[in-house]
Amino acid sequence: MNLQKYYPLMRFCIVGVVNTGTYYGLYLLFLHVFHLIYLVSHISAFVLSMIGSYFMNTYFTYKTKPSLKKFFQFPLTYVVNVTVTTSSVYLLVDKLGMDENIAPLLASLIAIPFTYVVSKKILVTKPSGSS
Template sequence: MLKKESISEALRFCVVGVVATAIHYGIYWWLQHHIEVNIAYTVGYVVSFVANYLLSAHYTFRERTTARNGIGFVGAHVCNYLLQILLLNGFLWLGLSRSLAPLGVYAIAVPVNFLMIRFVFKHFRRS
């Protein structure tokens, strides 16, 4: 059974995830009409990353931003980015449209990202 704190944390993560995903997808959607799809995806990812870090720290996990959790967050997001870019190209290769492919990516990568980010903020918590 999940603790009440874990459920609340997961809900806050969902709110932050929706905001970060909307930023990412909005930037990607606009840019993919003008530049190469992987570059558009990467630019959207980087911009949403900053908002995601600040919101994850302060709102989701109620922690201060520190060098330690910042480095952990970057590390988790490097892994997450690689997973997402591989999935994006896989979905495109399978024939999904450029507009819909990120939705499949998010369905797989968001739960994985939650587990990695939760580990970062719980593992690097101040003593």
């Protein structure tokens, strides 16, 4: 069994754990230290962690070179992610009464598979002539 083909997915999961920790730390900082409302805390932490995610995925997950084009395309990977996580945080907190400290973690798990597929399409450049 050739495990090497799964290395990018395993590295993506490692980056995901680091990025989720970064996001969650920033979320709590904005929520409890800066006393921002939870949705503002969520969006702010999300944007900052997305920038970090771009560089971690470029260098570590896919071992490609960053470029301005990829940097500006990378947020597209998060359109579904931010929609799913923001909707989930809102539903979990406001509609289901979940603790606002826990809801973002569950919401982030739901969006992971979508982000992997789209980020790979953007960050991995196919050689010329391949389909």
